[in-house]
Amino acid sequence: MPAFLLYLVHTLFPPDTRQPTELGADFMILVTGIGIVYILTRYKKWRWLWREWLTTVDHKRIAILYLIAAIAMLFRGGVDALMLRTNLALPNVQPIGALEYNEVFTTHGTIMIFFMAMPFIFALFNAVIPLQIGSRDVAFPRLNAMSYWLFAFGAMLFNISFVVGGSPNAGWTGYPPLTELAFNPGPGESYYFLSLLIAGIGTTITGINFLVTIIRMRAPGMTLMRMPMFAWSTLVTSALIIFAFPPLTVALALSLLDRTFGSSFFTLGHGGMPMMYVNLFWLFGHPEVYIVILPAFGIFSEVVPTFSKKRLFGYTTMVISLVSIMFLAYGTWVHHFFTMGAGPTVNAFFGLSTMLIAIPTGVKIFNWIFTMWGGRIRITVAMLYQMAFIPTFVVGGATGIMLSVVPADYQLHNSYWVVAHFHNVLIGGTVFGLLSGLYYWWPKMFGFILNERQGKVGFWLFVIGFWVTFLPQYLLGLEGMTRRMYTYPFGFGWHELNVISTLGAFTMGAGFIALVYNILWSLRYGERDLTGDPWNGRTLEWALPSPAPEYNFARIPVVHGVDEFWAMKEQGMTLANQLRPQDVKALELPKNTGMPFMLGLSFFVGGFGMVFEWWPIAIFGGLGVVACLIYAAFDYDDKEPLPADVIRHTEGTFGRLQA
Amino acid sequence: MSTPAVSERHQSIPVEFADEEESIKITGFWMFLMTDMIIFASLFAVYAVYRSRTALGPTPQQLFHLGPTVLETLLLLTSSFTVGIAVWAMRHNRLRMVFGWLIATLVLGAGFVITEISDFVSYMSQGATWHVSGFLSGFYVLVGTHGAHVTFGIMWAITLLLQLRRRGLTAVTRRKLFTFSLYWHFLDIVWVFIFTFVYLSGKIA
Structure with missing residues (x-):
């Protein structure tokens, strides 16, 4: 028995994980875990947690689950960043x-x-799309819950690597041969491949779900060219996900087969070829950068018209540029490895296709500016992030164009210039966009408004911190500092810029703290949103109370044009006392189910077993997956009636029912 | 769903699309097939690159036996026909016929899987394991992924038979049978590419 325990301790906590930082993390996790269990037990909340959250299939609740996970991961990833900068x-x-x-x-x-x-x-x-297109839910509510739990357990599997067994260490791209068993024996890379495979299944399902939701479930009258721009960007993003994630799945699965079952795909001997992985990875990876930026474009296309009190400029060109970015996104993947040596013809092709993407993106930038032109602009936090986005993203885009010039790329490849460029577009584009969307839709999700004053403090900390961090990194790249170096000697002229960059990173950290403080403060003291339309919005989600009732629309609206809700308000239609009691019909809602959670858990157990090659555990998890699928196949009891009286009562409490 | 608009639609389109909710699920299934198609496309691309990277192992020409693969082709193509008849029977409300042809599909599919496994075993007994070369890795994973899909399809068909026995032909079971047939035809098409691109052209080269 002691020998067995010794083996267990040695495998799960090998000597190189017994560092002060990691032991500290172990301790924190233990304390937090015990704290959560204590609070749930003390206030008898276990049943509530299971019935209201873990088994929910309501897209609005799943949105909140995603958001909590995302903010927690922003914290973890941010702490990592501060460790690097320190x-x-x-x-x-x-x-x-x-x-x-x-x-x-x-x-x-x-x-x-x-x-x-x-x-x-x-x-x-999840929070916005069904409301925006006038639908009661997504196309497949149970699959939606499944997506979430696959993502959540994938994320958990990835995160426990830090304390159990050792983290992956071959970069976020996981290139072979560095990830091959011969060069990287610990469990870290297996964690990486398995957790991304599990989360990737969830993501693919989400792509399918939202594509079908938008294609099939729009309110009557909402033609494609009357959709809000965020719905358009979601449609295009979902299509990108559907075509981009399968190559990633293949790349990860083949690497895992190499590591765990001894195949010879990316090995150096036996006819393997590491560059094949790199191609497959970026066949996913380049569309992925548009998967994360296009939703931000969609958010800005909602925020700008609302806070400029003007219709979006150039709706049609916005759509055309979104769709052309989608197609171009698949033709640029080689620009991530011009130095592979594919030859001048191939490199020239991919350099040109990369430059082409600047055209539709430029169209969008101009359209946002023209929307603001002559508008009655209100400077809210959501709008501030948008206004910071435009110059930031233009710089990020321009440095990207510089990287697409192949001879220049040979110089800049793997330098801090690249690091600065992609943080410039990912933070300046995606993160600014998501924070803008967070402030914009927060009242719709939670029923209260985040404090604007605190939001502005956070905004300035975050944006100034961003520039102070990454502007020096461009210069460091030009001075020859390479990516992923863990330290550097005196005398290279790098240290002043590095000190500045680190100070900027901590300023961004302060911006994050300001955001979390704002959320906690507003939870208690924030202004409640009683109208459902705090920003004088233009699209259908603002026609609903905040937060929307679980059935969303008591009566599905009929759409006549772009910005339907704005048109309604122009015609003097107030929502109070509009609905006639006889128009309310009984509905069927999807019924909560524990299957998605159990499926995620089974994948987690199976994945954990595979990481350590403890086959009984892996097989047990696999059987759990099969059992969940069989259960789902035979479960026909997936609907719950919602009587008309309950809807009338709910609408009545919002003051929307005729007396 | 019994509004006039729907029952009119009912006349002009196949019965499995009549129910709005089930028809949305069929759209979703097409999207899933699209992702699966990209998986196979990636694996085909991998195979195309690795085909000549035989290291010290056998070349495709030395390795492949055409006999078993022709048999597999016949079995799978026939099963695609039988599942088509099962769908036809479903549209004409003939439950017993659905059972019969679905079981025939299942048996043919099982025959395919067994032939493929015995083929793989014979290759491996000559020492041609996937560890030996990039070509063999690409081959086993491409063809094996297809075989795993067929195996999954057989298990799916079994659960489908049980549901049909319990519930008969309803909007839900009709849609499930129809999506199963889409899946099965899809695997058949993939096999046509595997047979041509892997086995036949492997024999020629």
């Missing part, structure tokens, strides 16, 4: 060593892309 602040000063530095930049990148940006985007999709 290590680089001064030459030859290394609070964390080289090996741990590798782990931290790997988890920083992976978490920020897959477990922060993606769920944040899905939170907004």
Whole structure:
């Protein structure tokens, strides 16, 4: 027995994970875990947690679950970033060593892309899309819950690697041969492949779900060209997900087969070819950057008209540019590895296709500016993020164009220039967009408004911090500092810029704290949104109370044009006392189910077993997956009636029912 | 759903699309097939790149036996026909016929899987495991992924038979049978590509 325990401790907590930071993290997790269990037990909330949240299939609740996960992951990824910046602040000063530095930049990148940006985007999709297109739910509510739990357990599997067994350490892209078993024996990379595979299934399902929702479930009269622009960007993003995630699945699965079952895809011997992985990965990876940026474009296209009190300029060109970005996104993946040596013809093609993307993106930038032109602009936090986005994204885009010039790329490849460029577009584009959307739709999700004053403090901290962090990194790149180096010597002229960059990173951290403080403060003291339309909005989601009742629309609206809700208000239709009692019909709502949670849990158990190659556990998890699927196949009891009286009562309390 | 508009639609389109909610699920299934198609496309691309990377192992020409693969082709193509008849019977409300042809599909599919496994076993007994070369890795994973899909389809068909026995032909079971047939035809098309692109052209090269 002691020998068995010794083996267990040695496998789960190998010596290189027994670092002060990791033991600290272990302790924090233990304390937080015990705290949560204590609170749930003390206030008898277990049943509430299971029935209201863990089994929910309501898209509005799933949105909140996604958002909580995304903010938690933003914290984890942000702490990683601060550890990296601390290590680089001064030459030859290394609070964390080289090996741990590798782990931290790997988890920083992976978490920020897959477990922060993606769920944040899905939170907004879930919160907004059915309301915006006048639908009662998404097309497949149970699959929606399944997506969430696959994502959540995938994220959990990835995050426990830090304390159990050791983190992945081959970068967020996980290139072979560095991820091959011969060069990277610990469980870290297996964690990476398995958790991304599990979360990736969830993401693919989300793509299918929202594509079908938008194609099939729009309110009568809402033609494609009358859809709100956020719905358009969701449609295009979903299509990108459907075509981009399968190559990632293949790349990850083949790597896993190499590691765990001894195949020879990306090995150096036996006819393997590591560059094949790189191609497959970026066949996903390049569309992925549009998967995370297009929703932000959609958010800005909602925020700008609302706060400029003007119709969106150039609706049709906005749609055309979205769709052309979608197609171009698949033709640029080689620009991530011009230095592979594919030859001048191939490189020229991919350089040109990359430059082409600047055209539709430029069209969108001009359209937002022209929407603001002559409008009655209100400077809210959502609008501020949009206004910061335009110059920031233009700089990020321009440096991207510089990288698409192949000879220049040979110089800049793998330097801090690249690091600065993609943070410039990912933070300046995606994160600014998501924060703008968060402030904009927060009242719709939660029924109260985030404090604007505190929001502005957070905004300035975050935006100034952003520029202070990444502007020096462009210069560092030009001075030859390469990506992923864990320390550097004196005398290269890098240390002043690095100190500045680190200060900026901590300023961004302060911006994050301001955001969390704002959320907690507003939860208690924030202004309640009683009208459902706090911003004088233009699209259908603002026609509903905040938060929307679980059936969304008591009566599905008929749409006559773009900005339907604005047109309604122009015609003097107030929503109070509009609905006639006899128009309310009984509905069927999807019924809550524990299956998606159990499915996620089974994947988690199976994945954990595979990471350590403990086959009984892996098989047990696999059987759990099969059992969940069989249960789902035979479960016909998936609907719950909602009587008309209940709807009338709810609408009555919102003051929307005729007396 | 019994509004006049729907029953009019009912006349002109196949019965499995008559119910709005089930018809949305069919759209969703098409989208799923699209993702699966990209999975196979990626695996085909991988195979195309690795085909010549045989290292010290056998080349496609030395390895493949055409006999078993021709048999597999016949079995799977026939099963695509039988599942088509099962759908035809479903549209004409002939439950017993649906059972019969679905079971025939299942048996043919099982025959396909067994032939494929025995083929793989014979390759591996000659020492041609996927560890040996990039070509063999690409081959086993591409063809094996297809075989795993067929195996999953067989299990799906079994659960479908049980549901049909319990519930008969309802809007839900009709849609499930129809999506199963889409899945099965899809696998058949993929097999046509595997047979041509992997086995036949492997024999020629």
